[in-house]
Structure formats: C-alpha cells, structure tokens
Amino acid sequence: PAPLGPTPKLVIDLERLAQLPKEKAGALARYAATIQSQRGDYNGKVLSIRQEDLRSLAVIYDKSPNELTEELITWGVLDAEARRAVESF
Ligand code: C2E
Ligand code: C2E
Ligand code: C2E
Numbered sequence: 001p002a003p004l005g006p007t008p009k010l011v012i013d014l015e016r017l018a019q020l021p022k023e024k025a026g027a028l029a030r031y032a033a034t035i036q037s038q039r040g041d042y043n044g045k046v047l048s049i050r051q052e053d054l055r056s057l058a059v060i061y062d063k064s065p066n067e068l069t070e071e072l073i074t075w076g077v078l079d080a081e082a083r084r085a086v087e088s089f
Helices: 014-019 022-039 051-060 065-075 082-087
Strands: 010-013 046-049
Touching (some): 010 082, 022 051, 046 051, 051 082
Antiparallel strands (some): 010 046
C-alpha cells in the first residue's frame, strides 16, 4: 500500500452487508439504508460514507472507531484501506 496519498474513503460493500446476519449487521444496514434514502442513491453496489458517520456507528456498536473498523474489515464490509481513513481521526 502507498504510504502517502489522499485519505481513502470509507466504502461500504452493500452486497456483502446484505449477506450478514441481522443480529450483527442490522444497525449498520439500517444506517446505510437511511443514507441511501437521503441521497436518493439506491442502485449502488457500494456506498461511500462520511468519516463522521463511522464515529456515530461506533457509538451505536459501543466500540471505538478503530475497533469497529477492524470488525467491519473482518466481516468484509470495508476493505483494509479503510484503516487509513480512521487513522486520521
Ligand atoms: P447536506 O449535508 O445539507 O448536504 C447537501 C448536499 O451537499 C448533498 O445532497 C450533497 O450533494 C452535498 N454534500 C454534502 N456533503 C458532501 C460530501 O461530503 N461529499 C459529497 N460528494 N457531497 C456532499 P444529497 O447527497 O442529496 O444529501 C442530502 C442530505 O442527506 C444531506 O444534506 C444530509 O443531510 C443527508 N446525507 C446524505 N448523505 C449523508 C451521509 O453520508 N451522512 C450523513 N450524516 N448525512 C447524509
Ligand atoms: P470514487 O468515489 O472512487 O467512486 C468509484 C465508483 O464507486 C463510482 O464510480 C461508483 O460506481 C462507486 N461508488 C462510490 N461511492 C458510491 C456511492 O456512495 N453510491 C454509489 N451508487 N456508487 C458509489 P462513478 O460513479 O463512475 O464515479 C467515478 C468517480 O467520480 C468517483 O470515484 C468520484 O471521484 C467522482 N464522483 C462521481 N460522483 C460524484 C459525486 O456525486 N460527488 C463527488 N464528489 N465525486 C463524484
Ligand atoms: P467526497 O465527495 O470525495 O468528499 C471527500 C471529503 O470532502 C468529505 O469527506 C468532506 O470532508 C469533504 N466534502 C466534500 N463535499 C463537501 C461538502 O459539500 N460539504 C462539506 N462540509 N464537506 C465536503 P467525508 O465527509 O468523510 O465523506 C466521504 C465521502 O462520503 C464523500 O467523498 C462522498 O463520496 C460521500 N458523501 C458524504 N456525504 C455525502 C452526501 O451528503 N451526499 C453524497 N452524495 N455523498 C456523500
């Protein structure tokens, strides 16, 4: 991975998200659906979210932003590049 360059975006894999059990991913799925609805953006396979939204999601999941990012990478919902987006918090 490139050491420099712009902060990568937080890009949610919506197809992967839809495959996960509701007990784990339900809150994130509802959050993503709300953003899609606010934007009128329904056709994407992915959804770019605000860094600020990851902070809110961390509160919802009762984790630090770093911990939540690691979990979402493990689930396959974020790619490993997302770590660099959260480092800049
Ligand atoms: P808003 O925050 O007042 O943003 C108004 C418009 O500014 C957005 O319309 C979008 O065209 C643009 N905009 C604002 N911030 C960004 C940004 O960081 N990147 C890009 N590419 N464009 C930006 P849009 O997309 O129709 O969204 C309407 C409203 O829906 C937004 O009003 C906001 O209240 C909400 N919204 C949409 N997406 C998100 C999101 O990812 N997170 C949060 N928290 N709210 C969102
Ligand atoms: P990018 O942000 O790296 O996004 C690459 C591609 O990922 C996009 O190609 C799109 O197919 C998908 N994608 C990323 N985020 C979203 C999302 O929130 N919703 C949906 N439906 N798809 C998403 P696309 O559309 O051809 O855009 C190519 C590049 O053009 C984007 O690269 C971005 O740099 C720019 N771009 C396109 N639309 C906007 C926009 O509304 N605002 C801003 N700021 N840039 C845009
Ligand atoms: P992006 O459009 O490439 O924007 C990158 C960063 O530039 C945003 O990071 C934000 O810090 C800043 N930015 C861009 N447009 C605006 C704006 O209109 N107002 C303000 N205050 N800041 C702006 P951030 O917030 O982490 O968002 C990451 C990505 O999430 C954005 O990349 C875009 O793809 C998506 N996004 C965020 N909010 C919205 C929104 O309201 N509508 C849409 N369509 N996409 C959004």
